[in-house]
Amino acid sequence: MFDVLIIGSGVMGMSVARNLKHNQLNIGIIDRDIDGMHASYKAGGMLGAQNEFSNDSPTYRLALKSQQYFKHLNEQLLSEVGSDIEYKETGxxxxxxxxxxxxxxxxxxxxxxxxxxxxxxxxxxxxxxxxxxxxxxxxxxxxxxxNDHQINANKYTKALYKSLEQNNVERIRHTEVTAITKDKGMYKVITNKGDYYAPKVVVAGGAWSHKLLQAQLKERQLxxxxxxxxxxxxxxxxxxxxxxxxxxxxxxxxxxxxxxxxxxxxxxxxxxxxxxxxxxxxxxxxxxxxxxxxxxxxxxxxxxxxxxxGNEIPIMDEIEKGLFVITGHYRNGILLSPIVGELMSKWIVTDTKPQILNDFTVEGCVLNGSHD
Known part of the structure; x- marks a missing residue:
C-alpha cells in the first residue's frame, strides 16, 4: 500500500512526486511504458510564458509564476543529481x-x-x-x-527521474492501469499486473487521462x-x-x-x-x-x-475526495510543471486547495473550445 499513487511519469507526475517526497510519504508512480518517454521527453523546452498569450487569463498568470522557478530549479537539479537541464536566457x-x-x-x-x-x-x-x-x-x-527562455526538455525529464530515484520513489514500469475503484475507503488501482492501493491517487496520464476518468472527462473534452x-x-x-x-x-x-x-x-x-x-x-x-x-x-x-x-484551460483538480487529475497543459506542460508540482503536492498533503487553482477545474472544461 502507498500513501500516494501517481499514474503517469511525465514531468507533471514526477514534479508532484518530487515535491511530495519532502513530506516523507510512501509514493509510487505507475507508467505503462518507459518513464518520461512521451510528450515531456520530446518537447521543445520553450518557457514561453508570454509567447503563448495575447490576453490576460489565469493560465497566463500561472505561467508567469512558473517561469520564475526554472533558474533556481536548474541549480537545484545540478546540485542534487548532477544534471544540467541547460537553462538558457536566450529570449x-x-x-x-x-x-x-x-x-x-x-x-x-x-x-x-x-x-x-x-x-x-x-x-x-x-x-x-x-x-x-x-x-x-x-x-x-x-x-x-x-525573458521567455528555454531548457532542454529531454535533460529536464531525465533529471527529475534521477531525483526520484535518489529519493527512493517506487517506479512501477510497463504497467497498464485499467481502472480506478473505491475499496473500503481506499482507492484500488487495477492494472494488468495486479492491484495497488492508496488513499490518494493522482491521474497525470497526459492525453490518455480521460480513459481512466470517463465519468468526469469525456473523450471529446480532452x-x-x-x-x-x-x-x-x-x-x-x-x-x-x-x-x-x-x-x-x-x-x-x-x-x-x-x-x-x-x-x-x-x-x-x-x-x-x-x-x-x-x-x-x-x-x-x-x-x-x-x-x-x-x-x-x-x-x-x-x-x-x-x-x-477545447478551451485550452488546463485541469488541476480533485474530482473525488483523494482522487486528483492533472492534464490538458498542451504546449505548456514543461513550463507549468514546477508550479503545478508544488501546488498539487501542497493540496494532497494539507487537504486544502490552493486558491490559485480555483480556475482549473473539471467543470471548466467545455466541449466547444477552439483548436486555434
Whole structure:
C-alpha cells in the first residue's frame, strides 16, 4: 500500500512526486511504458510564458509564476543529481509567418507591452543581431520577448527521474492501469499486473487521462494532439534566440550548433512516428524566414502527443475526495510543471486547495473550445 499513487511519469507526475517526497510519504508512480518517454521527453523546452498569450487569463498568470522557478530549479537539479537541464536566457522572437499575420503580432505586443516594458517590436538591425543576420523582416512584424527562455526538455525529464530515484520513489514500469475503484475507503488501482492501493491517487496520464476518468472527462473534452519535431545541425547558423512563428512552427537553438524545429499539430491523433508531410511542413515553414536551414544536416526526428482541452484551460483538480487529475497543459506542460508540482503536492498533503487553482477545474472544461 502507498500513501500516494501517481499514474503517469511525465514531468507533471514526477514534479508532484518530487515535491511530495519532502513530506516523507510512501509514493509510487505507475507508467505503462518507459518513464518520461512521451510528450515531456520530446518537447521543445520553450518557457514561453508570454509567447503563448495575447490576453490576460489565469493560465497566463500561472505561467508567469512558473517561469520564475526554472533558474533556481536548474541549480537545484545540478546540485542534487548532477544534471544540467541547460537553462538558457536566450529570449524569444514572435514572428508573423506572412504579412497577413502582422495584426496578430501587433495585438500581442499591445497586450504584453502593458505588463512588461521589456517587450518590444523589432527593427531589422536588432533582428539581424539576434539571429546572426539570418532573419529578414522587411514585410513582416516581429516581437521580441527577452525573458521567455528555454531548457532542454529531454535533460529536464531525465533529471527529475534521477531525483526520484535518489529519493527512493517506487517506479512501477510497463504497467497498464485499467481502472480506478473505491475499496473500503481506499482507492484500488487495477492494472494488468495486479492491484495497488492508496488513499490518494493522482491521474497525470497526459492525453490518455480521460480513459481512466470517463465519468468526469469525456473523450471529446480532452484529446491528443500529435506534434512532429526534427533536430538539425549547422555550424555557421548561430541563432541566438528562439523563433516562434504565428503558424505554430518554432526554431529553438540548442547546444552543439543544433536547432530544434517543431511542431506540427494533428488533433485527435495518437499515432507514433513522423510523416513525410510533417517533415515537409516543418522545413518549408522554417526555411521561409531562415533560408540557411536548407543546408543544415538532419540528426533525428520524433513525435509526441500533447493533451489538449477545447478551451485550452488546463485541469488541476480533485474530482473525488483523494482522487486528483492533472492534464490538458498542451504546449505548456514543461513550463507549468514546477508550479503545478508544488501546488498539487501542497493540496494532497494539507487537504486544502490552493486558491490559485480555483480556475482549473473539471467543470471548466467545455466541449466547444477552439483548436486555434
Amino acid at each position: 524569444l522572437i514572435k514572428l508573423a509567418y506572412e504579412p497577413k499575420d502582422n495584426d496578430k503580432v501587433i495585438a500581442q505586443y499591445n497586450f504584453l507591452a502593458n505588463v512588461n516594458p521589456n517587450v518590444r517590436l523589432l527593427e531589422q538591425q536588432e533582428a539581424h543581431r539576434l539571429t546572426s543576420n539570418n532573419l529578414n523582416i522587411e514585410d513582416i512584424m516581429a516581437l521580441y520577448i527577452p 484529446t491528443g494532439v500529435k506534434g512532429e519535431v526534427i533536430l538539425m545541425e549547422q555550424e555557421d547558423l548561430d541563432l541566438q534566440s528562439t523563433i516562434f512563428m504565428t503558424n505554430g512552427c518554432y526554431l529553438v537553438p540548442k547546444n552543439k550548433n543544433r536547432v530544434l524545429i517543431g511542431a506540427t499539430s494533428h488533433f485527435d491523433d495518437y499515432s507514433v512516428g513522423v510523416s513525410q508531410s510533417g517533415v515537409d511542413w516543418l522545413m518549408e515553414s522554417a526555411t521561409r524566414h531562415i533560408p540557411q536551414l536548407k543546408y543544415a544536416r538532419k540528426l533525428k526526428q520524433w513525435s509526441g502527443v500533447r493533451p489538449h482541452i
